[in-house]
Amino acid sequence: MIGQNVPRTDGVPKVIGTARYIDDVPPLPGELWGVTVRSPVARGVLQRIELDPSFDWTDVTVVTADDMDDEHNVVALIEYDQPVLAKKQLRHMYEPIALIACADRDKAERARAAVKLHIDKQEPVLSIEDSLAAKHVVWGEDNVLKKYEIKQGDAEAAFQSCELVLTGTYRVHHQEQLYIEPQGVIARWFAGQDGQENLKILGSLQCPYYVHKALKKTFDLPDDRAHVEQTVTGGGFGGKEEYPSVVALHAALLAKKSGKPVRMIYGRKEDIEATTKRHPAICTVTIGCKNDGTFVAVKVDCLMDGGAYVTLTPVVLSRGALHACGAYRFQHHHVLAKALATSTPPNGAFRGFGAPQTIWAIERHVDAVARALGRDPHDLRDQNLFNEGDTTCTGQVLSVSVGGRACLDAATKAVDWKARRANIDRFNEKLARDGKRVRRGIGISTFMHGAGFTGSGERRLKGKVAVDLTPGGRLNIRSASTDIGQGTETVFRQIAASVSGVPFEHIDLEVPNTTKVPDSGPTVASRTVMVVGSIVGKAALEVAERVRAEMKDSGGTFAEAGDRLLKRVGGTVSSLQQYEPPVTRQFDEATYTGDAYPCFSWACDVAEVEVDLDTYETRVLKLWSASDVGRVINPILCAGQVEGGTLQAIGWALYEDVVWRPDGSIANARMTNYIVPTAVDAPPFETILVEIPFPAGPGGAKGVGELPMDGGAPAIASAVEHALSHELKWQGSLLPDLPLLPEKIFNRVRQLES
Amino acid sequence: MLELDINGKKQQVDASPLARLLDVLRGPCGLTGTKEGCGEGECGSCTVLLDGEPVNACLVLAGQVEGRAVLTIEGVGSPEHLTPLQRCFIDDGGAQCGICTPGMIVSAEALLRSHRAPTDEQIRDAIAGNICRCTGYQRIVDAIRHAAELRK
């Protein structure tokens, strides 16, 4: 079972169009349509909300912050700083202020326009630089949402004795998740059997228990009266990790006040404008090395833009900091990471979760060091890449499943790096001779991504899964891990089947619903297969063993024995398992030392590009990716994760850009101008799955979800630099900043030429 | 009342001719396989065939299709009888979250009706109006190529 290309179990409804996403759920009786009134300013003080008296409000429900007391007016996540609806202080453009519901959608829209907001405008803080300089204090005392320091050895002192010390500053920008199905929920209140009020949320979401927690807080509900159920979800990529709590709270408020079910589905524009995005970052990297290329010391100063509220920023920043030194061996490390508040919508989870930002910087900087040393970027990586037994920036000794070198070697071989690079150089000379205005280039990145929660996260979280025996000798997996396209449904069944010996076809999966499934922890951090999958296996095995014991005692087939057992115990034969993290060196959150992750996934990306010397358009001709995600459970699904994630990285590098106006609004909140790659822009992928098993993962699996987002952008930048290196000479980095839009490359080249 | 021909069935539908075809399909017709990802012709998740040509149902008004044949994903295969395209999308990993999949399959269906052995370039051109954020497209291209081989 493990390692087989089992067709995905949710495939049939998806290809025939019967899979039911949130907006496919038929209207409930009396259902209303909910919309949000948002702040038209990035910063200001709300004085008054006025409902246009000439508008007919009779069949319209309006909710404002006045419908809640302050204690309950919070979106419960890490800090309780974000209100469900802004009351006085407006902290970002598009911040929710009021909610409207009406049976008639057109009228709901018109009502939205009939709400007049009286606001005293304040000057917003829109950039990391302005926030750092405390141009205005928009959060806490100094705009600092969170900071970390990681230190091993003494980098500053070590630089003194290095033969080369090079510093560079690298910037990355916002990225919109752009899942194709926008955010949406349906909220409904109903009386339970005891007459008490219950709340049901049905929605497109990644983490049912996050929503559950938020509902409980705002509505003062006990665990068993808030019910959150996931519908088939049309993509998330982190964008449906924390944000659905906001949509759910809004719909629930409207449903409560109106006494009717409320459907809230965002339009594309609203979704791009109001929901979370990838954190922008500025990283300054210093590497000290010997003339022979041996890395000695690294220092990284990382600033991230958290947006207006804390949301998940501390965790994103932490992961960014922990990945800032890359996949390389240094004797001395020093990382300073700081997240700052700005007057922009809160940034949040997006595949990679902080790591792509810092990996961009370190990978770009390794290229700059290679250039300074006159070395091939591949060889310099080869020389310094982590091996088993090496130590990371937190002092973690890499002892299990260290696949970096295997990935580099596999990619090098598939690409035939040396020969290909030489061929490209010759080809470029020919192009130049023929007066052709394009050049080719090849670039590389090597990277790793910590699998699972950071540090003691899993120990605190205590993720759980249950497996039940059901009639006919079937097993039913109950887990809160959602399938948002990655194939969790299929892979969990494969794990359960292979560990328990029960046939794949006899394994079912409960729809994630907080009333029916235990809290397995959120579907994030590449933890689903490695962490939750491992307890799925355990639970399935335990149930199967009980049935087998029954078979042994009283005979019959597995199904017969199972049914007999069920009858005898009076209904439930079940196993509830809780995750026990493998024993590692304790991670100390105060000093950021110890084992940050149980293991890492590894990869090497190689990109070949063609760059137009006139227009600076870049075409990715081919992308090779060699990834070690441990034992692969389903190669097709796994390669699909690698390719899809890598294309998101390519999009971030070459096309995607959130354009901010000076007032803090977004100028391109539409799919016609927020540009993601189409099928003709995407390169052919050659995906190589290198399998270095991780003993504690199910069947030896690690995590794959986020890794592919990390290396695509730097590999492309490296290739573009190679292509342009035939025409231009520069020092340090030619392309230190994302995105690599033609206009930006054009400006950079012009700046270099003058 | 509109007189529509959907998936080979002529039917009276109670809807305004000014409604978007997309809303008429998803609402009164109950055909929710056609999805809305943008409402402005960019994402292709609302793709249906109009007289055999792929169009964005979010940009067509219902009144414009009277007298023309509309084919939606519901008219392509069934759970018991998947078409080769549908089978290959499942087997080759062409569908992940699946929200783009119905539109993608409808576009691919139009291609395969006119091309017995499309090249990868032709396949990519045929689905360039269908944005997929999950797969990276490689496996979709593979699925369509395999389906073309199976149809021969």
Add this chain to the structure above:
Amino acid sequence: MTGVAGILDGVRFERARSLDEAVSRVGALVSSGEPFHVLAGGTDLVVESHLAPPSPVARPGRTILDISSVPELSKIEDRGDRIRFGGGVTYLTLRREPWASRIPLLARMARDVGAIQIQARGTLAGNIATASPAADGVCGLFPLDTLVGLRSASGERAVPLTEYFTGYKKTQRRPDELIAWVDVRVPARDAKWAWRKVGTRLAQAISKVALAAVIEIDKGIIQYARFGMASVAPVTVSLPSVRALLEGRGVDVDLAALDAAVDRDVAPIDDVRSTGDYRRHVARAVVRELTRSLTT
């Protein structure tokens, strides 16, 4: 006319079955002063006006006149050295035979418009009527000595496409006129042609700069040079200075003079998709590249 089938907050939907019917209805609407929209493929109109429910903007009192089923508008007449395309001809039709072989420039241009779904619905007349300076269809038609056939209840007139646009989104078309056809010159068999679109990506892209060209060379002398360039000025431009520089000369062109000519012909601006500087640079570069290709 299939009656007033739908009323949505007072918006009426009508469908014209013939060109005569369409123009007489438009004439009547204009004289009555009622607001109306002519609807063809809808790929501009539906996006822009969000006229479809559940949008808030289906304003009462207006009429939507659907001309997408008017047979005359999709007619194509091939008269040898010129072809007359009905205004309702779609990009997809231009991409297909026999028209792809007759005027490869238009087929190539059509391939770069949106993606198949847009090409199947979008029409030449719609592209011209929208009058966007980024319009690829207009740009592709510019070098083809194109005449625009404007039809009203009171008759028909032909306007050269290069004179049709009078300012940003302003044209010579009167409100009572429909674009009935475009009449294009078929370039000589051995004519050189070029289409180069620099967009935000390779499909579903709006042009940052696009260049269309037809060049006919006889005995080493450029006899005929016509251009269209999109997104570099408030209207599509025909690069008159470049034309003046090239016509009557050999194919070896002085590049500095060429750049200067381009500079005179374009006036690009910054917008959400690109910058004026970049557009100017690209405009020069694609014209240079074109002249380079003439010598090979």
